[in-house]
């Protein structure tokens with residue numbers, strides 16, 4: 001690997017990988033710096049949601065992207081590494097990289113990618129793609145997560161699917177499952193007055209997958225406002241409307257029922273103007289995205305700003321992916337909730353913005369060369 005790379009991408013999730021691949025394709029040398037031992041970020045952990053056909057969850061796009069990035073001759077990768085400081089200006093940044101202090105296991109297939117000692121590299125631009133943290137449902141104690149084994153999160157169910165353990169969730173005595181939307185999102189009091197974007201689609205895909213495994217299941221989805229943009233997804237929603245119950249209004253409290261193995265979902269029913277209760281065998285909390293608690297340290301190291309909701313702040317420039325520091329771009333869920341597709345689109349947008357000066361510079365160099 002060369003000591004000088006023209007673009008540094010911090011974070012190897014879908015956003016960082018997409019930015020790296022596209023930048024490399026238009027001629028840049030790219031160095032990806034990833035804190036963990038593996039590329040792929042959170043998307044690497046999502047199970048395939050296919051039933052008899054593909055459910056378009058985009059999870060396999062992450063695997064494909066990791067393979068292409070590792071094979072690309074213009075992309076270098078350093079894992080178990082973090083950026084300690086960023087000095088200088090666009091076209092002349094100096095980036096200090098250090099080995100990550102909390103070392104998890106390195107990827108066995110690519111042990112040579114591990115950073116072993118501190119180094120400084122030059123960069124023309126920096127792309128930050130450090131992602132998000134899934135909401136910890138224990139922070140909503142009234143919903144019973146961690147207290148009642150019948151209450152799980154979408155992350156838990158996804159993990160069971162990934163490990164082929166879904167039958168331990170769908171035990172024969174489980175016949176009635178409820179999904180609860182917006183857990184950790186759309187919460188003004190907690191400073192998270194935003195929609196996490198992906199979780200309505202994730203719950204619907206999971207529901208479809210569970211119904212595929214067990215067509216006799218009764219599934220209810222408690223929601224505030226369904227976010228299902230896109231023509232295809234509206235068809236999907238129409239299909240699911242005939243197969244499960246949708247109830248507007250999310251629960252205030254989940255508790256144990258008198259019947260063993262059942263939980264009671266208590267909520268305010270606006271149509272009746274009073275509290276209503278329903279019993280379910282299992283409840284799946286549809287958790288959202290929250291800003292990484294490390295964004296403050298990241299912002300300090302890179303000279304960036306943090307927005308009031310804790311995500312990294314973009315500049316005021318309309319439609320731009322540039323941060324509040326010129327030459328440093330933000331893509332994916334580090335700058336606000338984003339699903340896999342949106343994260344990739346933002347990476348493409350940043351590539352286009354960075355590509356413009358690159359094209360200009362190349363043209364300029366070519367013109368100088370001709371003199």
Ligand SMILES: Cc1cc2nc3c(=O)[nH]c(=O)nc-3n(C[C@H](O)[C@H](O)[C@H](O)COP(=O)(O)OP(=O)(O)OC[C@H]3O[C@@H](n4cnc5c(N)ncnc54)[C@H](O)[C@@H]3O)c2cc1C
Nearest residue numbers: 011012013014015035041042130131132332333338339340
């Ligand atoms: C339960 C759940 C289910 C979901 N299911 C879906 C789904 O079905 N479909 C969908 O489209 N989306 C889904 N999402 C959302 C999806 O995970 C995100 O859209 C996506 O992961 C965002 O990609 P990213 O690259 O921005 O961030 P991440 O995936 O978080 O990747 C960030 C990367 O940066 C690295 N990193 C962090 N800090 C540093 C640092 N300081 N230095 C170097 N590296 C660093 C991390 O280790 C990680 O590899 C789901 C989310 C949750 C919580």
Ligand code: SF4
Nearest residue numbers: 048050054055057060
């Ligand atoms: S998009 Fe999702 S459901 Fe479709 S094949 Fe890929 S991982 Fe499976």
Ligand code: SF4
Nearest residue numbers: 182185195196199200
């Ligand atoms: S995507 Fe759906 S569940 Fe997620 S925060 Fe938005 S409205 Fe709530």
